[in-house]
Amino acid sequence: MHAVVVGGGIGGLGAAIGLHRAGWTVTVLEQAPEFGDVGAGISLWPNALRCLDELGVDLGEHLAVQTQGGLRDRRGRWLARWDAAAFERHHGRPLTGIHRADLIAGLRDALPADRLRTGVKVTEVTEDGLVRFTGGELQADLVVAAEGIRSPIRHALFPACPEPVYCGSTAFRGIARPARIPGLSTSFDRGTEIGILPLTGGDVYWWVSYVTEPDARPADLKAYLKEHFGGWHDPIPELIDVTPPEALLHHDLYHLGTPLGTYVRGRVALLGDAAHAMPPFLGQGGCQALEDAVVLAHAVATEDTVQKALQTYDTERRPRSQRVAHASVRAGKAGPQLTNPVAIALRTTLARLLPAGLAARSGASISGWRPPRLPRPAPPRTP
Template structure:
């Protein structure tokens, strides 16, 4: 039976482990943290990712979490609509809704699909040897009880935007860059009267609100800031109120309801040039380790989920015998299947990020006018912008 080691217990790593297990692999997943997603934040799961999750039986449980109904769109800071679209129109076009849920809920659904003993917390795995056609890959695993080596037919590196594995495989290639923006995320209770999902654009600033199941709301925001900066006294909610407290209702009330200790802040990075490949030897990079992207399209987790099921598909076709002599060639097929698509999504997200980062009065005026004009063409015109992303289907599924 083919054996895989997965480095990183985020959404991409968990999906990869679950998909490989579903294809008959034995799997060990090493996560350096003591728990999976100990803090709360939300994420959007698009129709493309839902179809990928269907391949491991997780699509319908995620669909059942959907609280995103009615209309949504893009607004100005004062609340005036720049464009609107019907959630149902988009669902009809792509065959599935956009589901916004707690990241931790999806993590739990994925972890439940792993076999007993597969998940190892407080366990750091570092690549030692990527292996080759006739030799397995090797990692050094460090836990509280010491360090030791493990070998595998396949190593999946889902170790995040600052991936040590990426650096080991491609030293000096395609380093990440700070975009000049920092991002906040928080979950709070929704207003009693509800609200309309929207993303509002200011002058270099963005604030988004989405409903969650159970009467909660997911908030996210971006604004210019020096890299590594933090709010005075560590009070990120106060910083959000300073930046967005005079925006349209219900933004101020939502921020007032946020637990000050539950605001997450992360600088936003991107990769100016794509990697030459997503693999080397028997090691595959996945998600942010392979193609870090800005959050403007909400596709970071979705593309990692796609990566995982495509990787499992190609690797399984080649994993006969030991140490799976066809795995390196299968990883070349994985790169071929994923590099062009993820590069397009990564670049489109960065383009939107540059639009939202405009600060000058004249550029912002023309940006808003362009978005408003596109909105006047109707919801279908706006929905077509998502065709390249949302019409994707997993390998073996008819287009």
């Protein structure tokens, strides 16, 4: 059986690994000239770590386990402290951070090199599994559409699906190497959050999101950030200052505002952002893509037809991923996107009064998810 995975991001590579473990021949088609995602980090919650375990991907020393942190205001006053030990007790695993490039590399290296093709633009995908691309075509028993929020395959096969909508915030991201490594933190102000996530190698991933109209593009990103956020608490000014200007990223935040009625069409399965793109306010976008990957591989390995496997995948993944996407929208509106002074004061008071044990349990209903078991590789034969 042959699967073609369109898109070499977190979800696409994860799906390819799972299908490969299930005994399928897999071809990954990536439009970029090489696999990689530089300039940013990502948080991996316990549900994602379990998926990586199931896929057999060991990220080892690239994972930065978070041991301290909390919520602060723009002046640096602590609103709530984060108990890492309690978090691990309630969630089953620690919260970790990783360079996106290291995550992609770890996933890529878990696949045979000859199954990966870069610089390939897919021009057409049909419901019966025909994939046309620059330089040729492939007939697949299964096509995985994992090409992101602007998925051309979703647009072609689900023409009635509305386009992604602006969630109300724009975001800046960067990776810095400050003189002193801070702990994990999220700081709030009116319509704004600034997050700090320590990575390995002395690096720190930071991001700013704030409520504004879409499509505003400052001519000088660093000057703009220093002007608007240089007065926040340490180490935020330093993080902005030591990030190379060419490494700064700026994106408006979009999501699929209208949930899809199905993630499958014929022999094609939508996966990750192509199926359920969500705002980043719960840190679950990549985590949900890995969940998709493991569930799809398990369905293919256990059902006797591709059609049944895709039906199982849709039945299991669509309700959960759409609940998480909806929760992410709500989290943004109740947190970093608040602009009403009364609501902001209430949020601040609640954060200060929230018991540390209760705060540590936050999100456990999402991160406590456990993946199905995938086939184990056969042990090597003894001579």
